[in-house]
Amino acid sequence: MTFHRLLLQASILLLLCTLALPARAVTLLRDADMEYALAQVASPILRAAGLSASGTKILVVNDSSLNAFVIGNDAIYIHSGLIARMDRAAMLQAVIAHEAAHIANGHITRRLTNLGAARNAATLGTALAILAGAASGSGEAAAGLAIGAQSTAQRRFFAHTRAEESSADQSGLRYMRSAGVPVSGMLDVMQLFRGQEALSVGRQDPYVRSHPLSRDRLRAIEAFAAASARAETGGATAADYWFLRAKGKLTAFQRRGSWTLRRLNESGAQDIAYMREAIARHRNSDTKRAVNAINNAIALRPQDPFYYDLKGQILMESRQFNAAVNAHAQAVRLRPRDGLLQASYGRALLATDNTRAALQALERARRVDFRDGSMLRDLSVAYARTGQRGMASVVTAERFALRGRLEDAAIHAKRATGLLPEGSGPWQRAQDVLLASERAARKRR
Numbered sequence: 001m002t003f004h005r006l007l008l009q010a011s012i013l014l015l016l017c018t019l020a021l022p023a024r025a026v027t028l029l030r031d032a033d034m035e036y037a038l039a040q041v042a043s044p045i046l047r048a049a050g051l052s053a054s055g056t057k058i059l060v061v062n063d064s065s066l067n068a069f070v071i072g073n074d075a076i077y078i079h080s081g082l083i084a085r086m087d088r089a090a091m092l093q094a095v096i097a098h099e100a101a102h103i104a105n106g107h108i109t110r111r112l113t114n115l116g117a118a119r120n121a122a123t124l125g126t127a128l129a130i131l132a133g134a135a136s137g138s139g140e141a142a143a144g145l146a147i148g149a150q151s152t153a154q155r156r157f158f159a160h161t162r163a164e165e166s167s168a169d170q171s172g173l174r175y176m177r178s179a180g181v182p183v184s185g186m187l188d189v190m191q192l193f194r195g196q197e198a199l200s201v202g203r204q205d206p207y208v209r210s211h212p213l214s215r216d217r218l219r220a221i222e223a224f225a226a227a228s229a230r231a232e233t234g235g236a237t238a239a240d241y242w243f244l245r246a247k248g249k250l251t252a253f254q255r256r257g258s259w260t261l262r263r264l265n266e267s268g269a270q271d272i273a274y275m276r277e278a279i280a281r282h283r284n285s286d287t288k289r290a291v292n293a294i295n296n297a298i299a300l301r302p303q304d305p306f307y308y309d310l311k312g313q314i315l316m317e318s319r320q321f322n323a324a325v326n327a328h329a330q331a332v333r334l335r336p337r338d339g340l341l342q343a344s345y346g347r348a349l350l351a352t353d354n355t356r357a358a359l360q361a362l363e364r365a366r367r368v369d370f371r372d373g374s375m376l377r378d379l380s381v382a383y384a385r386t387g388q389r390g391m392a393s394v395v396t397a398e399r400f401a402l403r404g405r406l407e408d409a410a411i412h413a414k415r416a417t418g419l420l421p422e423g424s425g426p427w428q429r430a431q432d433v434l435l436a437s438e439r440a441a442r443k444r445r
Contacts, residue, residue, distance in 0.1 A: 027062040029080060029250070030372055032340035033306035034060065037246035041089055041239045042076070042096045044179035049100040049171070056103075058096065060250070066192060068095045073103050084251055085192060089243035090176075090185025097172035097186070105171060107164050166217055173224045181239075187225045190218055244268035245275075252279035271300040271307075278310065287318040305334035309341055312348060321351040332361070339369030347378050355385045366395075373399055390419030394426050397433045410437035 038058035046053045057075040061067075064081035071077070076099045078092075086092050169186070176183045248267050252260045257280035267273035274297035281290035294311045301307060312327035328345040335341055342365035349358035359382040365375045376399035383392035393416035400409035416430035 028077075028371075029060040029062050030340060030374070031249070032309055032335075032338050032344070034246045034249055035340070036306065036338075037242040037249075038078075038092075040242040041092055041246070044181065044239070045093050045097045045175050046100055048175040048178040049097070049104045051100055051104060056100070068099055070099050070102050076100065076103075080250055080254065083247055084254070086243075086247070087188070088185065089237065089239040090182040091188050092185075092243055093176060093179075093181045093239065094172065094183075094186035094189045097175045097181075098168050100175065101168035101171035102164070105164075105167055107168070166220065169217055169221055170224075173221065173228075177228055183228045184225045187221050190221055194218070241269060241272075245272050248272045248276050249279065252276040253283075257281065257284040271297045271304075274300070275307065275310065278314065282314045282317070287314065287320075290314050303334060305331040305338070305341060308334070309344055312344060316348055316351065321348060324348045325352055325354075337368060339365040339367075339375070340372060342368065343372055343375035343378065346375070346382070350378055350382060355382055358382050359386060370398070371402065373402055376402070390416050391426055393419060394430045394433075397430060401433050401436060406433075406437040406440045409433050413437070 035058065038060070039053070042056070042058050043053040046056050055074055059075050059077050060083065061077050061079050063079040064084075065079055066082045066085060067079045068082060069077050076096055078095060082095065083092065173183050173186060176186065244267065252275075260276050260280035264273045264277055267276055274293050278290045278293035278297065281287075281293055291311065291314060294307060294314060298304065298307045298311065308327050308331035312324045312331065315321075315324035315327055325345075325348045328341070328348045331341045332338075332345045342361045346358045346361035346365060349355075349361060358378070362375060362379040362382055365372065366379060369375070376395050380392045380395040380399065383389075383395060393412045397409045397412035397416060400406070400412065410433065413430040413433035417427060417434070420427040420430065
């Protein structure tokens with residue numbers, strides 16, 4: 001898949017996703033179009049929950065199993081496999097409502113206050129490393145080593161209680177009703193997991209292991225849905241369009257091109273069908289027809305920045321760098337404050353050796369969204385090319401910190417402090433990484 005990817009600390013995210021399997025690398029799928037689409041789906045739910053629609057990201061984990069979770073107060077993580085299994089926006093909104101309830105009801109704050117306050121790569125990386133060590137009782141976990149399947153600390157630290165799950169169900173259902181979202185969507189989601197608790201732990205989807213199901217929970221949701229059924233409307237909404245767009249793009253990148261091409265009539269809208277065709281043609285190395293397809297989508301939505309971004313990606317990966325710059329420039333012109341779009345533009349500029357312009361775009365991207373590891377990699381290259389070795393080192397330190405590799409981060413942070421003016425903003429950022437590394441080391445002792 002060619003979405004912008006961010007490798008997160010392996011052990012901590014796996015602990016959140018499963019209570020029985022050893023740690024392995026976990027990847028976030030960072031894509032401006034998909035994240036915007038998910039934000040549109042989530043927005044009415046988040047507002048109903050009293051959360052910031054702009055400050056609570058919906059991020060996708062590249063995992064085919066069924067799961068969703070929160071590890072702080074500013075993001076909800078959903079597995080790509082769960083999105084792919086859903087049929088309509090109301091199902092995704094039900095999952096978001098449930099996870100938003102865990103945030104609004106304080107279930108996360110009580111256990112993860114450090115992570116909830118993370119606002120930069122260093123503090124986020126520290127939280128990941130500390131929590132990994134805390135869950136396993138071993139600092140080795142921060143290096144991504146396997147965690148024992150029988151860890152009682154792991155279960156106690158991450159699993160929601162049945163009382164919390166029932167509370168989140170009821171709050172989530174109220175959010176859905178308040179937002180005018182069919183509450184039957186939550187019942188549909190529960191049907192995906194029905195019967196899972198009868199399976200052995202190793203065969204259960206991770207959602208069930210961290211969100212215990214019960215017959216009482218299902219009855220309560222059924223009763224709420226039945227009472228609300230008469231108030232539900234069946235008309236298509238904006239959320240339905242954006243759900244189909246997010247799911248359509250996700251599956252087009254994850255499935256074979258031939259699979260996507262056979263299912264274009266399931267896209268739900270003509271522009272989405274053209275977008276999916278473009279991805280399928282590109283994955284089949286048919287660049288000409290891929291560009292023609294995305295141009296058709298752009299003709300239907302000429303002010304859509306994300307279709308220009310996809311066109312730029314196709315051209316970049318086909319090594320048509322100058323044309324890619326033009327496409328990404330158009331995307332940024334239409335949506336200048338999107339960090340992922342700025343990062344794509346900067347990457348294209350780097351490919352054409354327009355380093356100073358690339359540096360400006362990448363710096364803008366970092367100010368908006370520090371979590372994009374690909375952007376940090378490109379930014380360090382741009383700094384190095386312009387002779388700013390200290391800045392290249394501090395950005396590299398932040399990239400390693402973001403991945404939970406705090407020992408590697410400390411090496412680059414120390415180098416940065418010797419090259420940057422003492423007391424400057426970048427010098428302080430390097431100090432933050434060093435402090436994060438020291439705190440994690442103390443936790444390991």
